[in-house]
Amino acid sequence: MGVNYNTIVEEFEWDIPESYTVTSAVGDHAASFGDRVAVHFLNEDGYREELTYNDLHEEMNRFANGLEELGVEKGDRIMHLLPRHPDTFGIQLGALATGSLLVPCSSMLRAKDIEFRANDCNATTIVVHDSLTDMVEPILENTPLERVIVLEGDEGGLDDEQWSTFQSVSDGQSAEYDGPALTSEDPMSINYTSGTTGQPKPVLHKHRWQYCFNQINGPYWWGIDEETDLEEELLWATTGTGWAKWFWSPVGVGLTTGATQLIYDGDFEPETFLEILEDEGVTKLCAVPTQYRMFANADLDSYDVQLNDTLSAGEPLNREPIERIQDAWGVTPRDGYGQTETVALVTNYPGIDVKIGSMGKPTPGVGATIIEVDNEKEVEPGEIGEIAVPVDSPAIFDGYYEKPELDEQKLSGEYYRTGDLASQDEDGYFFFEGRADDIIISSGYRIGPFEVEDALISHDAVAEAAAVDSPHDERGSVVKTYVILAEGYEGSDDLKVELQEFMKEETAPYKYPRRIEFVDELPKTSSGKIRRVELREQEQEKHS
Structure with a gap:
């Protein structure tokens, strides 16, 4: 059934609770439906584990207590370098509960990239998986990092007081935590993003960002609203822990809505992923266009999937895989557009007709528009301009961490410019046209x-x-x-x-x-x- 787009946009109002944080949301879920599975984990070796919201809440508190005992304080920067792992959420939530800022890093980076980030944000702690410690060891002397916490590490193999294991930090700690009082306006994370020139830029977000995902990405991309029976849904976002997309979906929608989500640790193989979709009963999938294109080359009709939503992000998805998936599974992959700096700005959200090749329409409450490249005047339908968002929109970032000169460049005008070019048709649909900054x-x-x-x-x-x-x-x-x-x-x-x-x-x-x-x-x-x-x-x- 269709929706009245104009009515939704006109009636949308922001009402961000002052007391909202990601950690308080998980605490509320634990109190309301603590036995619901939050994380359904499996890996390519066949290992399985399930964590309920009670489990996550307790793991968060134990780790937070352990961090505090180590000397971590509100406002500290905590980097993490982790694969998809069942303890990732507990680590992230525990760090956030102390009032620290998360600094996610991808395992695809190099040691020099970790060194740059540590020095740039003056990070004092890093949590790293045992398989990735060789990216950290060479750079410790050249950074402000005071402590290294190793996930799945062997305590007996650590002969330096600077090093400890996740298990030793959490074991014996209380499942209750009386940490600093935090609000939606407290800093939450620093995600580094790269442009065409210069070093990666530290994008600062507050806890408010995750509430905005709940209010925007949830209903207007994932199709999750107040009427959704979350006990009947299993979400799967194929992203990794070091990317902003992890905060877009596994944290920003999965945890904040109280859904159950699948986390799979294994390399992408089309047939393997298709088997997982079928065997685990995934109902909502978020993947990148490359994965959908490779799915489309497989025998989709031989897989009995229960998908009611397929989401695509990262770049435009072409017609062939969309039509192939439509024919085989009866669902239409829906494109969405946003950045590390924002929530979903433009989506083919549930209820509006999907226009193949289009990003969709601007999401309610965000204010995304298209302006001329050389000034702040909105372009006419059919003209190419730059996607932009009003700087006072709650759905964009809060500046660059301790980089006032970058804030001046990007946030001093009426709009935050995304650097991406688009055009808009007469029906209000956006079409991607290229990158203004050569990305x-x-x-x-x-x-x-x-x-x-x-x-x-x-x-x-x-x-x-x-x-x-x-x-x-x-x-x-x-x-x-x-x-x-x-x-x-x-x-x-x-x-x-x-x-x-x-x-x-x-x-x-x-x-x-x-x-x-x-x-x-x-x-x-x-x-x-x-x-x-x-x-x-x-x-x-x-x-x-």
Whole structure:
């Protein structure tokens, strides 16, 4: 049944409780339906574990007590470097209960990336899985990190007072915690995001952000509202713990609504994921377009799934997988758009017709619009402009952590500019048109070309490089680099492989250039800046 979009937008009102925090929400769930399963965990080795809301609440309190005993105080920054793990929520919630700020890190980063983040936000603690400690050990002397807590670590193997295990920190602690009084306006997290130039930027969010996910991403993307019977639903978001998307869905919707969610720790294999959908009875799936494209190549009709919602985010999803999934399962994948800095800004939310190729319509209460690139005037339907949100919207971030100069750049005007270009049709649907800042989106990952170029140029064979997105059937886009070789080097297939392997060591693996082309010169402006737009146009022509 359809909905009246204009009525919903007009009637929407923000009413953010002052006392709201993620931890208080979990406490309320534990009190109301503590025996409901919160986390349904499994991994590729067949291990299973279930945690109820009572379990999460108690694990949160034990860890918070342990952190406080170690000297952690309100306002401290706590980094975490964790795989999908059943204890991840307890760790995150326990840190938040102390009033600390979470600083999530992806396992796809490198030690130097961890070092930069620790120094930039002056982090004092890091929680790291035992399998990832080699990313932390080399950088400790060069950072303010005072304590390292190892998940699944062996206490006997730690001979330094700086190191402890998650188990030793939590064991013996009370399941009750009397921590600092927190409100929705207290800082919650620092998510680092990369643009096209410079170092990653520390995006600061308050606890209010998670309430906004509950109010926006819940009903207007996941299809979860007051009428949803959560005991009949099983949510699965395929994201990892180090990405902002983890706060969008597993925390921002899963925990805040009181739903039961599946967490699977294993590499993506289409057939494996399809079997999990069928065997575990997942009802709502959130995945990236690359995964949907690979699903569409499988025999979908042979899987008996119970899905009532399929959500897609990270980049536009093309027509073929949408129609294939519609035909096989009777559900329509619904695109949504947002950023690390925001909640879902534009979605094909339940009740409105899905327009294939469209982001959807602006979500109620957020105020997303499209303005001209050079001023703050809204564009007419059909014109391309930049997606923007009023700076006083509660659904965007609270500035960059201790970076007033960046705040001045991004938040001093009437709008926060997303850097993404779009157009709007006569019916109010947004259509993605490109990146104003040359960002590359591949398989849902946002990749700044500067990061790729900077790493590539550090190879002796490379004199200059330019990175752009190149169309790809499964990944949407891949990183393509145009390379000018240093004197004494000649282009060859072997050198391409060598550069790719070098990049996998220098950067997160998803950032390496899957396509490399050796050239004699790069298109530049009169001031010497690379004209990536020309290179992107070349790629579009080659792969159209």
